[in-house]
Structures are given as C-alpha cells and as structure tokens.
Amino acid sequence: MGRTKARLPLLITVILLLGTMLAACGGNNNGSNTGNTGSEGNTNKTDNGSTAKPGEGKAEDEVTLKFYFGGDKKSATDEVWSAVSDYVKAKGLNVKFNINFIPFGDFKDKMLVMAASGDNWDMNFDGDWLSYKQMAAKGSYMALNDLLPQYAPNLYKKYQEQGTLSAATVNGQVVGLPWTMKMNQRIFAGWRADLTEKAGINPAPDSIKTIEDIDTFLHAVKKAYPNEKMSRVTPLAIYQVRDEWVDLGFHGLGFYLNDPKITVQAIEQQPFFKESALMSKKWYDDKILNRDAMIDKEDGAAQWRNGKSLFTITSHEWANANPGFADPSFTQQTSLLYPDKKFVNRTALANVVAINRNSEHADRVLRFLDMLETDKTLYDLVQYGIEGKTYVLKGDAAEYPDGMQTTTSNYMEWGGQWAFWKPQFMRPNPTYTKDFWLQEAEFASQPINVNSPVDGLFIAEDNIKNEIAKRDQASDEFGKPLDFGTVKNVEEAVASYIEKQKDNGTDKIIAEAQKQIDAYLASKS
Template sequence: MLQFGLSACNGDRNIGTVDMAAEPDVSPASTSAERNPQEQEVTLSFYFGGDKKSATDEVWSNVSEYVKSRGLNVNFAIHYIPWPDYSGKLLAMAASGDNWDLNFDSDNSFQQMAARGSYLALNDLLPKYAPHLYAMYRDKNTLASATVDGAIVGMPWNVKMNQRVYAGWREDLADEAGIVRAPGSVRTIGDVDALLHDLKKAYPNAKLSRTSALPLYVVRDEWVDLGFHGLGFYMNDPNLTVRAIEQQPFYEEAAVMSKRWYDDQILNRDVLLDTESAADQWRNGKMLFTITSHEWAYAADPGFVDASYKQQMSLIYPDKKFVNRSSIANVLAINRNSDHADRVLRFLDMLETDRRLYDLVIYGIEGKTYVLNGNTALYPGDMRFSTSNYMDWGGQWAFWNLAYMRPTETYPAGFWAEESNFAELPTNVPSPVDGIFLSDSAIVDDLAKRDQIYEDVGKPIEYGTVPDIDPSIAAYIQKQKAGGLDSIIANVQKQVDQYIAARIRE
C-alpha cells in the first residue's frame, strides 16, 4: 500500500537528452543472425502482473516479426496475473513444475522463488547469450543481489529511487469542503489524523482510506523493513539486530490509531476483504486519501480517470531517514524448466542494444498505442493512463533501459533525474543490507506458520478490527513465538551478520 501497485522507475541521467535519431547497435552478437540462421521457430512464454491491455497481443506479434528479421526465430505468448494473486500464483506454478520461460518478480516473492530453486542459474548462459546485458550488470555490479549460493538466478533492475511516505488526498474535494492545508504542512501522524477526520466530517458517506496507520509509524521510528515476513531493524542500531515488527512499541501505537480510524469509519469497513488494487481505487475516485511515494506524488499525470480530479501531497516526517529501494525491487527471471533460456537471453540482449526494439516492447506500435511529439511518447487520441491500450503495462520496469527511455505524459523530460536527486537527499540512504539475499530454505515451515498467524491474527490488529488492542497484541506475540519466531530470527540474524562480515572483508 506504499505505492500504486508494483512500480519502478528512476535513473542516473536526464532522460530526454538522448539522440533518438542515432542508429541502434546491431552487432552480430546482439542479433544472433549469423550464429543460427536456420533455427526452428519456438514460442516464448512470459508472465507479468496486472491486467492485460487490449493491444498486447498485437504489439508482441510485431515484436516477434521484428526480432525474426534480426535472426531470432521466436513468437511470444504474453500472460498476465492480477497483482493481488501474482506472487502466490507464481509459487504454485513453480511447485507444480509448470513450464514457462520468463517472468517479472520482486523483493520477497523473488527470494522465495529463488530459494526454492524455481529459477534457472545463469552464470554460464548470461555472458554467452547476452554479452551486452552481462557487461552492463558487470559494470554496475548489481548481480550479487540476485545470486544464491553462487548461482545467478535473476536479472535485477538498475535504477535508484526512494519510496518514503507521502500522504495524498483529493485536493478538489477538500477545496469544495473548505479543508485547506498549506503545502508540506501534513508532516506527522497527528497531522494525518486531523486531516482524515476533517475529510470524514465533510464526506461522511465516502470511502476514505484502506491504508493502516503502520507505514506512518515505520517512518517516524526509522524502522528498516527487510521485506522478509515482518522482520526488520532500526536505522540507528549499529548491530543491525533483527526484530519482529509486532514486538516493537510503535506497532501497538499504530494498531491503536488504526482502530481509532476503523471505529470512526475512516478505514473502509471492507478493508480486510477488498482485494481490488489500491492504485486503481485511487485513480478511479473510490478513495479520498492514499499513501504513496515521491514517484506518484510528483508524476505529471497520476492516472486519474477524470481530469477534474486533483491531488495534494505532503511528505511525512521529512527529517527522518528512510532507505532507498532494494536492488531486487524489480527482477526478470527465467524458469528452471524453460526449454529456451538461450533465446530468452538473446532477446534480452537485443533489447539492451536496439532502440527500435525497445520502443516496440515498452511503448508498442507508433500511431496505435503511442504517438511521438519530438522525443516524447504520448497516448494516442483521447487515451489516458487508465484507458491505455498498451503503454504503462505492468511489469515493464525490470526491462527499463535508461539510455532509451522516452519522456511520457506521466513522466516528462527530466522527471527521472529529479527522482534520482530525491533518492540522493541526506535523509534518503542506502540500506546497510542492500543486495542481501535471505534464504528461507532452513526455516520454510516456520515461515509458513508465521505468515498464516499474521493473516489470521496480525492483519486484523493492524487494521483496527479487533475489539481490544492490548490483549490481542499480547496473544499475537505469543502465537508467533510458539510458531517458531525465535528460530526464524536466529536464522535471519546469522544471514545478516554473514552478509555484513563479507562486505567488510571486501
């Protein structure tokens, strides 16, 4: 809920200054035409998250025609799984031995899949079949985060951003009700609480929010979430002591505030049952308040379905430190059962070196899914973010190539340079464990119990639906301890300590 769905962006150069007229690199290594001109035609099966846009199959048919003209004889079958079901579906597919070729993955989901051996080791294949891509990873030194026991099992993104919390609300509706907040004045939990109650008073029948108070307290107390089953540590702890979030004092404070919001009908009554994307609800005008990041707080077009909708955003606890996004926030991985890993890598290498192919994959068919205004890719006709037939498709972020990215209506020229600058602020810092791969192989059963206890007991606490906070948290903590929490923490602490020790040796 800290973002509008799985999203990734940013770069270390000013997008929009690229000479788009320059010819792409079309070396034999990238086209593979000379290596195997008579190869048999195969279909590559790719999985992404979200909803499949209407022009997807047509675009990828064109992608197929283009790469065939460059010596890669493949078709594409593009599949989508809704975001709420995505990671669970991938895990189930992998466990049943399903055969596909490439998928998008992210953070904890990627770590679970990789720890279970679901992804193919690329140590030999990547430099052989994708030499340009491999050289980029080597230069940026980012493959360690996707390496398990020496095996490279993923291809991570190479952008930098920070997702510290912004509070956002419908400024147009607030103005109508005379609810005025000066820019940047909503900075604390108390400020957010007062704003929410003002909005509720003005719009008593509206769905206001489905975001618990916990993310606000996480920022206030400088908690670093490991992205691993509710474990983390405090920013100012030199020992990086791994702790369970439910045992922290701020957890109880957050639960009390969430209960206040639930009882006052600020949190939607169906908050535990509603599986619709929070991003879609915000864009469709179904919520008056959201929590998001700098990316969407300052996007030129946040994707509202109605141009009359306006948003106001305010950075929460701007003086507190917050870690930048993980290097495995967006990853591409090849299924261990893929029969065509070599061709997947050849395709990715071509994408790394061929601007025309990049435009086709990311933006689609010029004139149908996008139009050009100079270097800027615009929606054609009356299309917008919410009605796009291809642009802004889910899962594209791990494909992003900073040298080829075009400005868009959502992200105009210079936007990613500003996003990168934001990540460089003194309060936005690299995680001391960025790049760590936490294996769950020795504690998988304990983690399954922990996750189930969270769903049954922890989640209702976090969203304020329990009748009494204190005894509920006490019972929750005891259930987690009985379920093997001490073993989990000991195992993860050992991995963190080993990672830090290895970095010191380097």
C-alpha cells in the first residue's frame, strides 16, 4: 500500500506529460505549412478523427480538386469527371473534380492575372507556348522536389528514366510535370485540296518548299476564290525555318543553329524579320492575310476544321493525322517546307501540368497523376470518357459515337489533354492511327531533326524585369503590326521598331540571357 501511494505523483506526472505531447502533435502550428505539402501533409484525417497514410484503406475527408485546361468545355465534361471521381474513390482517393476551361486565345493572360491575384486552384495545363515560363519565373507553381517521389513514385520513376525533369527545374526546384512524348513540329504548308482541285490548281506532291513557292500558290488560290477568307497565318515562322533560327521562347530572342557559340540575338534585328514584314504587307494588301488576323482570338485549328480558312501552316503531326474537318467533303494536302534545313525537336515543356503554389491538396493531385500513369482503365476514362456515351470501342480503337466527329464531340479530343498522354495506354482513334506516335518519334529521330542545345534552360528574369516589361509592351504595340502587315511603310517601321527596342533595354536583356546560356552550356560540357 505504501509503495503504491509513493508512485502516484510520478504516474500523474507522466500522464500529464503525455497529454501535453499529444496536444502539441495535434496542434495546427499556428496555421503554418513549412513543408509546402498541401493541407494534409504526410497523413490524411479519417472520419473518426484518426490519421491514415495514403493507401491504408481508411476513409479520408472528401476534397474537391480544381483544374484548369485550355480550349472550350465540351458538353459531357462534368459527367465524365464525375465518373472519374467515382472510380478513384473506389481506389482510395476521395476527391471530386471542378473542371474549368479557358479559351486558348485568352489562356496565357488569364493564368497570369489569376496567379497575380492569388487565386486558389489546384492544377492547370500549361506549356512553353502558353504561360509556363512566365508563371514559373514569378513563382506561381509549387516546388515538387519532395512531394513528387513521395506521392507519385511511378510517375517520378518515369521522369527519372527519361531525364526530362531537368527541363522543368528552376533554381533547383521542380515546378512542372512535363508530358512524356517525343516529337518534332517541322512546319508544312497545308491547304484545302478539295477547293484547289476544283479550281484546277494541282501542285505536285511536296513541290511547295519555299516562301516563294507559297507566295505564288496563295496568289493563284486567291484569284480562284477572291471572296473567301484565305489565312490568318503570317510568314514569319517560314523565314525562321529557312534560316535555321531557334526561338528561345524568351521575349523575341533566339539564335541560329549553325552558330556554335549560341549567340543570343533579337529577332527584330535579323534580316529575315524585315523580309517577313515585307511579305506580310504584300499578303495583307492582296487580302491573302485576313483583315482581322491580328485581333482574331478564335482557335486557329477550329477555324481550319470548320472551313473558315483555305490555307494554313501546320506541323508534321497534323500533316499526317486526321484534322477532323466539320464537313467530310473537305480534304487537305500538305507539303514539307525547307526539308533540307535543320529543325529542333519539341521540348519536354511543350505540354505540362503544374500545381498552383496556393493549392491545399497537392498530395492528392499527385496521387491522381500517379494513378493515371499506371491505371489503363482510369486513362481511358480521363482521355476518352464514358464508353457508349462519349466514345465507342472498335477493336482497340476509340471512335466517336454515331453522329459525332471532332467538331461536334461531347468529350473526346478535349483541349489540354496532351499533358496527360501516356504512350503505353494510347488507343488508335479517329485522329491518330495505330502506331502513330511511334512513327512521330521515328521522324523526330531523323538526322535533320535535332535537339536544341539549350533545351531545358530556364532564363531567369529577376535582373531585367523592367526592361522585359517595356520590350513586351513595344512588341504588342509595334512588332505585331509588322508581323501582320498592317503598317504603311515597312522599311521605316522596322528601323523605328529596332531603335525603340534598343531604348527599352534590349542589349541588357540579351547580355543577361547570354550569361545564363553560357553558364548552362558550361555546366553540360
């Protein structure tokens, strides 16, 4: 009895100490989240207040993941993603989806505004041709170095095998998740063959190779169809291919592939820029370039499919894929431009998904992406939708249901799906035939198609923000009219534009970009 009484104070002390420790563990750390792991960190609260690691099979609170993609929202989207939610819930991921779309013409500007305003969403589609580089530069995307291997180990392993994460790494931080495809977007001239054949204009296959060939051809088509809208495509990209110019995707700077020093230069100072502006002026005056081309924000691919243009500049992909014309009587013919010129392969950053720095559910986004990497049933559901409603299977091929096609689809071919493409699961479909992407990868491996020596480089803007802002503003105000042929005197306008950009600090921007490129190349040697 005496010994029992002697131990009671010690026992009470231990109990109080344990209670204090448990209270501390259950606290909210003043609301901080130093690990930047989303709202749940390494564990998920269950309905009874306990915690469970992902995959332990215990219930976790339902959360809604808010995603943004580019393009127009198709009619069955919400129904499909409700089915996606049901499927992943059965697999232990308790999430719903709020799926949003932004038209591609507005995508870049809107994403930048949303990020600057501190908007809260979880994941979005992006690419080097949209807002990715600016968003990454501004710190709008969450660093995933620790989270990716923890919550998406299968996807992380794929990236390790491909070595593509370096392309999405900024200052040592992985801020984007690239697609896993290999391709080259060499440009082709494309035209409505049903109309040119009707007019007796029948160029031999692959005979249109140069800007001069295109100019002659377009004037012949315009003469045959004087009242039709011809094209909204300017010739600048054609001249860049001719001269083997590589656009850095950095505020109008680039370099020539035949330059071993990789000397950074401004595009407006290149001889081909003035040549292009002169051709644009000719096309604008002759109504080959649509009069509203400079302000038209409608998706160019949709215009082509719907028969709103007779000519386009397209890629190797769409020269060989089914463009999905709205009218089955429409046909296209294409011709590879400057086939003897080298051209860089498409970067791993062509299509990415990224997690917003303000996301409270980064762990669940990554768990979803990891499931998509390994689960073919989920892949079919996300990419093609609900069998019998948004697609039908014909053998292994995913086809449109009767009465639907690309332009009238209720889900298939939705915009922004590309970052989710998985070569191991892709089905033949009305757009891409069997083994299409294997052939695309083979084309990208031809000697004439090369990897950019600076692929994966991200040029930081911290030291040149003011100069870049002025340069971008002048590009919109004075560079765009030159590109679209709306100026009165091209020679004077080009000279004036060059001087304006010099005054805006172009030399400083070039020097900073060159310094970073030189350091990047030195690190690879």
